[in-house]
Amino acid sequence: MVTSRDVARVAGVSQATVSRVLSASALVTDETRLRVVAAMEKVGYTPNRSARAMRTGRTGTFGVVVSDLANPFYPQLLEALSRALDARDVRMTVWISDEGRNQAALDAIAERAIDGVIFTTVGEESTELRAAIERESPFVLVNRTLPMLSCDQVSSANDVGSAMATRHLLEQGCTRLAYLEGAASSTTATERLRGFQSALAEADLKPVSVTGGSYSYESGRERALELFNVENPPDGLVCGNDIVAFGALDAARERGLDVPRDVKVIGYDDVAMASWPAFSLSTIRQDADLLAGFAVDALMRRVATPHVAPHRTIVQPALVRRGSTS
Amino acid sequence: MVTSRDVARVAGVSQATVSRVLSASALVTDETRLRVVAAMEKVGYTPNRSARAMRTGRTGTFGVVVSDLANPFYPQLLEALSRALDARDVRMTVWISDEGRNQAALDAIAERAIDGVIFTTVGEESTELRAAIERESPFVLVNRTLPMLSCDQVSSANDVGSAMATRHLLEQGCTRLAYLEGAASSTTATERLRGFQSALAEADLKPVSVTGGSYSYESGRERALELFNVENPPDGLVCGNDIVAFGALDAARERGLDVPRDVKVIGYDDVAMASWPAFSLSTIRQDADLLAGFAVDALMRRVATPHVAPHRTIVQPALVRRGSTS
DNA sequence: CTGAAAGCGCTTACAG
DNA sequence: CTGAAAGCGCTTACAG
Numbered sequence: 252m253v254t255s256r257d258v259a260r261v262a263g264v265s266q267a268t269v270s271r272v273l274s275a276s277a278l279v280t281d282e283t284r285l286r287v288v289a290a291m292e293k294v295g296y297t298p299n300r301s302a303r304a305m306r307t308g309r310t311g312t313f314g315v316v317v318s319d320l321a322n323p324f325y326p327q328l329l330e331a332l333s334r335a336l337d338a339r340d341v342r343m344t345v346w347i348s349d350e351g352r353n354q355a356a357l358d359a360i361a362e363r364a365i366d367g368v369i370f371t372t373v374g375e376e377s378t379e380l381r382a383a384i385e386r387e388s389p390f391v392l393v394n395r396t397l398p399m400l401s402c403d404q405v406s407s408a409n410d411v412g413s414a415m416a417t418r419h420l421l422e423q424g425c426t427r428l429a430y431l432e433g434a435a436s437s438t439t440a441t442e443r444l445r446g447f448q449s450a451l452a453e454a455d456l457k458p459v460s461v462t463g464g465s466y467s468y469e470s471g472r473e474r475a476l477e478l479f480n481v482e483n484p485p486d487g488l489v490c491g492n493d494i495v496a497f498g499a500l501d502a503a504r505e506r507g508l509d510v511p512r513d514v515k516v517i518g519y520d521d522v523a524m525a526s527w528p529a530f531s532l533s534t535i536r537q538d539a540d541l542l543a544g545f546a547v548d549a550l551m552r553r554v555a556t557p558h559v560a561p562h563r564t565i566v567q568p569a570l571v572r573r574g575s576t577s
Numbered sequence: 578m579v580t581s582r583d584v585a586r587v588a589g590v591s592q593a594t595v596s597r598v599l600s601a602s603a604l605v606t607d608e609t610r611l612r613v614v615a616a617m618e619k620v621g622y623t624p625n626r627s628a629r630a631m632r633t634g635r636t637g638t639f640g641v642v643v644s645d646l647a648n649p650f651y652p653q654l655l656e657a658l659s660r661a662l663d664a665r666d667v668r669m670t671v672w673i674s675d676e677g678r679n680q681a682a683l684d685a686i687a688e689r690a691i692d693g694v695i696f697t698t699v700g701e702e703s704t705e706l707r708a709a710i711e712r713e714s715p716f717v718l719v720n721r722t723l724p725m726l727s728c729d730q731v732s733s734a735n736d737v738g739s740a741m742a743t744r745h746l747l748e749q750g751c752t753r754l755a756y757l758e759g760a761a762s763s764t765t766a767t768e769r770l771r772g773f774q775s776a777l778a779e780a781d782l783k784p785v786s787v788t789g790g791s792y793s794y795e796s797g798r799e800r801a802l803e804l805f806n807v808e809n810p811p812d813g814l815v816c817g818n819d820i821v822a823f824g825a826l827d828a829a830r831e832r833g834l835d836v837p838r839d840v841k842v843i844g845y846d847d848v849a850m851a852s853w854p855a856f857s858l859s860t861i862r863q864d865a866d867l868l869a870g871f872a873v874d875a876l877m878r879r880v881a882t883p884h885v886a887p888h889r890t891i892v893q894p895a896l897v898r899r900g901s902t903s
Numbered sequence: 904c905t906g907a908a909a910g911c912g913c914t915t916a917c918a919g
Numbered sequence: 920c921t922g923a924a925a926g927c928g929c930t931t932a933c934a935g
Contacts, residue, residue, distance in 0.1 A: 252689075252912090254911095254912055254913085255912070255913065256912080264921080264922085265921065265922045265923075266912090266913085266922090266923095267914080267915080267921075267922060267923080267924090268920090268921060268922075269913095270912095270913065270914060270915085271914090271915095271920095271921085273913090273914090274914075274915095277920095278920060278921080279920070279921085280920065280921095283920080283921085297684075297687040297688050297689075298688060298912085298913075299631070299688060299689065299911090299912055299913070300685075300688045300689070300690040301627050301630035301631040301636060301689075301690070301911090301912080301913090302631050302911070302912035302913040302914090302927090303912080303913055303914080304627035304630075304913095304927095305625070305627040305628050305631050305911090305912085305913075305927050305928065305929085306912080306913050306914045306915085306926085306927055307913085307914070307927090308927080310627060312670070320652035320653070320655065320656050321649075321652070321653075321849055323647075323649065323652075325652075326646035326647070326649075326651075326652045327646070327647075329646065329671075329673070330646050330673050333671070333672070333673040334673075336681070337679065337680060337681050340681070341681075342670055342681055342685060342690070343670065343671055343672075343681070344638070344668055344669065344670050344671075345655075345659070345669055345670075345671040346659070346669075347655070347656050347659040347660075353663065354663060355662070355663050355666070355667075355668055355669070358623075359626075359668060361623040362623050362624060362625060362626040363623075363625065363626070363627075364626040364627070364668070468849075468850075468853060472854075497853065497855065498853075500855070501853060501854045501855045504854065504855065505854060523647055523794075524794075524850075527794060527823065527824075527827060528798075528827045528830065528831060529823065529826070529827045529830065529855050529856070530855070578927095578928090580927095580928055580929085581928070581929065582928080590905080590906085591905065591906045591907075592906090592928090592929085593905075593906060593907080593908090593930080593931080594904090594905060594906075595929095596928095596929065596930060596931085597904095597905085597930090597931095599929090599930090600930075600931095604904060604905080605904070605905085606904065606905095609904080609905085624928085624929075625927090625928055625929070627927090627928080627929090628911090628927070628928035628929040628930090629928080629929055629930080630911095630929095631911050631912065631913085631927090631928085631929075632910085632911055632928080632929050632930045632931085633911090633929085633930070634911080
């Protein structure tokens, strides 16, 4: 193991000076700096992160809590976060937390093994969130938020997006709209539902049906199958997300309904699969890179200055028209 | 910050004894241990990971290199790895490495910020792999392997699986088989191609076509569209993985071909979407939990005993029959 | 079985 | 601008 002491010996300076070069301190002449840098290269030196972390109390690592990687939106968001963190020279520890309880995450927060936590999904009852609050670990919520909690939050304007989706179906001639909500416990689901309802109210219409379920293919498929069973089935389905919409499309296919002639379907997220001909799903695009960038910036700011007022960032979504609605 | 010194004061023992309790040393009487544990609870103590890491040279963290989260098999494998690592109380740092160059990964390996690296995908030219070898960081290859490299490797029996898939199509009456290979640079692709060829040779048949491309939906779709353009199109497509097969299925649909009547299609991986009615894709199942468990065990063994001979583990795949072949 | 002490590899006041 | 020194919070020989 090559240490800063070895570098110091080779460069003919003190270990403290090597350390100053490392931290880009202004207290070093260019000439010394050059000598030290040359010595570093010569001996193949790399600073030891653990030692630095112990001294500074900063690990240079953020934790990212995700769940439900089966929904392709999350891998997409994870990739975006990875890029954003890389660009800022921060490491990423990932915790996949089903049901909001991941022991590794709780330990890491308690042991201060991370400088901050990015939650891509939370419920009020998330144990990781409680741990972060209790241990006073900086954190930020991205994608799913908690309106009642005073903390940094970054999200898409879910109500606006969902209203856009709803108006689009109305413009395409739908009159009997049903809403297939996602996981009722998430803010994304309630906000999107609200957008649907307000757009419908604007048009002086009432929903044919609003059902709760989960953000899954099976949930979308089963609910759509039931909807198609009634006397006067809906002619437009607004779905909580793309995965639910894929289930609804398959349900329509199973019932022999033509999409978009008999029934129009729209999703939310614009995952890669939405553009596949098998689905050709109209949807609302969320910009994962934008969400990720804002989230990382917010958390870095919070780590640097813990006591500034919490900040909310809202990203505007966009309508993507495809074959499932026209 | 509560330290082991605080615990020692409260428990009326030395700091060394607290440390011994932490590391579950046998050199402590039960009575002392109880007093110390009580003191820990009382003062709300959690050991500092960075300090321990500096002292022991172990960080308790493995790095995981993934790429292409757009292929749902990788999120699935990542979840399995997360579970396996959690169960063994090891943290997971994830690097998403397109084109095999991720600066954060290179830094972490050089700085010994991780105890070992799990590669879920590699090429010979992977810079992360080179860094791990050069820095003598323990590592293991899972899923994709490098036959010529002497190191721990865990993979599915890709040739066996692909031969199974091929024989299944032959049993279903196909006589004109085409192979849609994945990324030619990966061992999974070459092994699967070999399985296809040997199963075909067994039956004294020749392939109608073998094309290289990438492991993507678009690549599968485009190649299938071309195949369907020729005079005597194939009646069975063996695909490098499920994503390629989804593209092929959509191509068949676009050409107005009935699956499985006109053409049968089989994939590889058994990602969740394969069972959706939209695809109902026959495929070869890989057990991600098994692969992940073996990989983590192999790496832990390697970390504990660096100089034992490298070990290869091969997991047997299984045929999953669905609508796309019968 | 327990304690006093050294030391892991850094950063950062404190002198000069 | 540079160096000597203290110390971050642990682990682990070394005595006893």
